[in-house]
Amino acid sequence: MIERSNDNVLFRPIDRSRFNQEELVRPSLSQWKETVLKIVKNKLAVLGLILLVVITFFAIFGPHMVSYSYSDQSLTTRNLPPSSDHWFGTDALGRDMWARTWYGARISLTIGVAAAVIDLILGLLVGGISGYMAGRGKIGDRVDSILMRIVEILYGIPYLLVVILLLVVMEPGLWTIILALSITGWVGMARIVRGQILQLKEQEYVSAAQKLGTPHRKIIWRHLFPNMIGIIIVNLTFTIPQAIFAESFLSFIGLGVQAPIASWGTMANDALGVILTGQWWRLFFPGFLISLTMFAFNVFGDGLQDALDPQAKD
Amino acid sequence: MYIIKRFFTMLVTIWVITTLTFIIMHSIPGDPFASDADVLPEEVLENMRAKYNLDEPLPVQYLLYLKNLVMLDLGPSIQSETRDVNTLIADGFPASALLGIQSLVIALIFGLILGIVAALNHNGIIDYLSMAFAIIGISIPSFILAPLLIKYFAVDWGLFPVASWGTWLHTVLPSLALATAPLAIVARFMRSSMLEVMNQNYIKTADAKGLSTTGIVIKHGVRNALIPVISFIGPLAAFLLTGTFVIEKIFAIPGIGKYFVDSIFNRDFPVILGTTIFFSTILIITLFLVDISYRIVDPRIKLTSKGD
Numbered sequence: 001m002i003e004r005s006n007d008n009v010l011f012r013p014i015d016r017s018r019f020n021q022e023e024l025v026r027p028s029l030s031q032w033k034e035t036v037l038k039i040v041k042n043k044l045a046v047l048g049l050i051l052l053v054v055i056t057f058f059a060i061f062g063p064h065m066v067s068y069s070y071s072d073q074s075l076t077t078r079n080l081p082p083s084s085d086h087w088f089g090t091d092a093l094g095r096d097m098w099a100r101t102w103y104g105a106r107i108s109l110t111i112g113v114a115a116a117v118i119d120l121i122l123g124l125l126v127g128g129i130s131g132y133m134a135g136r137g138k139i140g141d142r143v144d145s146i147l148m149r150i151v152e153i154l155y156g157i158p159y160l161l162v163v164i165l166l167l168v169v170m171e172p173g174l175w176t177i178i179l180a181l182s183i184t185g186w187v188g189m190a191r192i193v194r195g196q197i198l199q200l201k202e203q204e205y206v207s208a209a210q211k212l213g214t215p216h217r218k219i220i221w222r223h224l225f226p227n228m229i230g231i232i233i234v235n236l237t238f239t240i241p242q243a244i245f246a247e248s249f250l251s252f253i254g255l256g257v258q259a260p261i262a263s264w265g266t267m268a269n270d271a272l273g274v275i276l277t278g279q280w281w282r283l284f285f286p287g288f289l290i291s292l293t294m295f296a297f298n299v300f301g302d303g304l305q306d307a308l309d310p311q312a313k314d
Numbered sequence: 315m316y317i318i319k320r321f322f323t324m325l326v327t328i329w330v331i332t333t334l335t336f337i338i339m340h341s342i343p344g345d346p347f348a349s350d351a352d353v354l355p356e357e358v359l360e361n362m363r364a365k366y367n368l369d370e371p372l373p374v375q376y377l378l379y380l381k382n383l384v385m386l387d388l389g390p391s392i393q394s395e396t397r398d399v400n401t402l403i404a405d406g407f408p409a410s411a412l413l414g415i416q417s418l419v420i421a422l423i424f425g426l427i428l429g430i431v432a433a434l435n436h437n438g439i440i441d442y443l444s445m446a447f448a449i450i451g452i453s454i455p456s457f458i459l460a461p462l463l464i465k466y467f468a469v470d471w472g473l474f475p476v477a478s479w480g481t482w483l484h485t486v487l488p489s490l491a492l493a494t495a496p497l498a499i500v501a502r503f504m505r506s507s508m509l510e511v512m513n514q515n516y517i518k519t520a521d522a523k524g525l526s527t528t529g530i531v532i533k534h535g536v537r538n539a540l541i542p543v544i545s546f547i548g549p550l551a552a553f554l555l556t557g558t559f560v561i562e563k564i565f566a567i568p569g570i571g572k573y574f575v576d577s578i579f580n581r582d583f584p585v586i587l588g589t590t591i592f593f594s595t596i597l598i599i600t601l602f603l604v605d606i607s608y609r610i611v612d613p614r615i616k617l618t619s620k621g622d
Contacts, residue, residue: 156327158597160556161590162334168578168586169338245455252457253559253575268458272564275461276469287458295453 035230038307045303051296055289059109062102070103071095071260079274082281089281091270100262101285107263108293111178112244116236118182123189124232126151130190131197132220148194154187160246167255177256181243192235196228230308237301241294248290264290317606324602331594332383336376339583366390366584379587388588393580399588402573409479410569413561414554416489421496421550426543428497429504430536436509444501451498457560460491464564477566488565492557496550503546508539541612548601555593 029037039045063070066087074094082089088097130147133140166180200206206223214222250256251265259266264286271282354362363369366389370378382389388399397405432444467487468476474487511517512535520530558571566572570589577585 152323153327153330156324156598156601157331157334158552158556158594160552161593164578165335165338165586165590168581169341248455249457249556249560253563254579265457268461272461275465283458283461287454287462290455290458291450291453294455295449298449298452 035304035307039303042303042306044299045307048296048298048300048303051292052300055105055293055296056109058102059105062105063099066096066098068096068099070099070262072099079279081279088285089279091267091282092274097267097281097285100267101264101289104262104264104267104286105289105293107174107257107261108244108247108290111174111181111247112240114178115181115185115243116239118178119186119189119239120232120236122182122186123193126186127190127193127195128197131194131201134194134198135201147190151187151190154184155191157184159184160249163246163250164255167250172255172258174257174261177247177250181246185239185243189232189235189239192231193228196231197224200224200227234301234305234308237297237304241297241301244290244293244297316609320602320605324598327598328591328595332380332591333376335587335590336379339587340372340375366392383591388591389584391577391582391585393577393582393585399585402585403570403589403592406568406570406573409567410558410562410571412485413488413492413558413567413569414551416485417493417496417554417557418547418550420489420493421500421554422547424493425497425500426504426540428501430508430531430539432501432505433508433512433539434531441505445505448498448501448505451494452502454494456491456495456557457564459494460488460561460564463487463491477564479565479567484565484567488561488567491564492554492561495557496553499553500543500546500550504539504543507542508535511535511539514538541608544604544611545608548597548604551600551604552597555597 039049068086072095074090077086077090077094078092080086080090080094082097086096086098088101090096091100126147130144130151134144135141162184163180166183167176170176170180200223203223206219209219209223247256248263248265248268251263252269254269256265257263267286268283268290271279271286274282360369368375379389386400388403390398391402428444428448432441435441464476464487467473475481475484478484517530517534520534555571558569559575560571561567562569562571563575570592573585574589574593576582577589
């Protein structure tokens with residue numbers, strides 16, 4: 001028998017009148033405000049965001065800051081080091097590297113964002129249908145299982161190999177690359193969306209809403225979508241650099257955008273032959289900018305992920 | 315039961331890839347001898363088409379290709395008179411495999427060490443330095459890193475040969491260039507996995523029992539933290555494999571990656587088809603083995619079809 005007495009040394013009742021239980025320890029914030037506050041506190045993520053803004057700014061306005069176009073060739077200005085006239089130097093055909101580098105940024109960012117947006121739309125569609133139909137009678141389960149078999153098979157196919165194969169047979173160009181990148185790229189997003197929906201469907205507030213007769217559309221927009229958007233945005237900050245990397249990789253092996261269009265990958269490939277002759281600017285500018293963009297997306301994505309993680313409260 | 319089901323999914327995936335690549339390759343208008351049509355007599359062209367089965371209707375060609383594939387015959391190359399696709403792969407595979415495995419070992423060993431050290435030093439200087447190294451390693455593509463390595467380690471300081479293949483010294487720079495990004499990814503992955511494990515109750519119990527720190531870290535920490543990292547070896551292998559395309563090109567290494575890129579430029583379709591199927595099969599088998607071993611290593615995961 002456990003003895004209950006007030007002079008127990010280990011457990012003593014607390015005088016609760018000393019605490020104001022209704023007092024708010026921290027201000028009540030909406031999820032968005034809290035996320036923004038957390039990101040602002042993360043210096044590396046802020047640096048990433050600033051870098052992205054700067055790179056985008058120069059991608060839009062950079063090519064117009066000089067009087068040369070990315071494709072202007074000139075025999076008299078070949079292989080010049082950076083100077084006040086050519087800020088990033090010139091290449092073997094006398095083309096201005098500043099104009100080419102920022103034009104390349106434009107191409108790379110366009111491809112990255114476009115491929116990621118197509119991935120997002122397809123992934124939301126397939127993952128959404130699959131997750132929604134699962135557990136909705138025999139037909140629903142069948143739809144889910146067929147879609148998931150397709151996703152499973154596509155997931156097993158090596159991504160870059162398919163892209164290379166498609167680029168071999170299609171007309172080279174900007175949209176071909178975007179199409180090739182998104183043909184298998186949406187699979188990852190579809191899996192994430194389906195997983196999220198399956199998880200959210202089990203939540204009490206969703207079944208409560210269902211039992212109260214809330215229409216499907218309202219459940220989707222009020223409960224499912226707002227709860228998924230964080231993980232979707234985080235995923236976007238990782239698929240965009242992945243597409244940019246893939247584009248420069250493909251351009252590097254000669255399957256990307258075709259001359260005279262500049263891209264960071266083709267410029268790095270052009271610079272391979274002259275790396276030993278001391279023309280450092282040929283590799284440095286495109287190489288540095290690819291790396292900087294990757295860095296910026298990675299640290300910003302990491303910061304966003306931490307900020308949206310509800311378990312990581314500080 | 316799961317293994318059998320998984321095995322069939324693997325076979326279906328390989329079949330889908332074969333069919334897809336076949337359809338894609340044959341959707342191109344014209345045939346590979348179109349440019350020779352003016353110079354060569356019609357009989358010769360007929361013979362050449364017959365040699366590559368191009369005179370048959372497409373479904374028959376497809377079935378013939380599948381039949382040969384089952385017997386592991388990937389067919390002849392169009393560019394090379396003497397070497398068929400099988401010989402090309404047999405010639406290139408040793409170099410590529412050595413490069414890939416060496417990079418995988420470098421990435422795993424150093425990535426794991428870096429991740430563990432960083433996690434044990436959480437929020438210390440070593441942690442920040444390793445993570446700074448990791449994020450820079452992820453950001454620099456191998457095709458930018460490789461020329462830099464050549465410039466400094468081979469040309470300026472003369473420590474390693476510039477390019478080509480032969481002795482073990484030739485393999486050092488390409489392996490480093492290939493391994494850096496995977497190493498960084500493994501380090502980050504291991505760090506977060508290790509941090510999570512070291513927060514578990516059984517670690518605190520072990521600590522409370524008075525076990526030595528080294529014992530806890532190795533027996534309870536690292537062993538459990540490794541499990542999610544195993545599942546990462548599959549994507550890592552894919553990363554390394556596609557990485558060999560550019561690395562073999564930059565260092566002029568006679569591996570399959572280089573043959574593959576060359577065949578793209580020569581529009582040598584049987585070689586593209588054959589190497590794609592070869593690469594995909596290797597990757598899919600790797601994914602399969604990783605998946606199975608992952609489930610065997612971690613008894614908490616049941617070998618059921620409803621995996622995730």
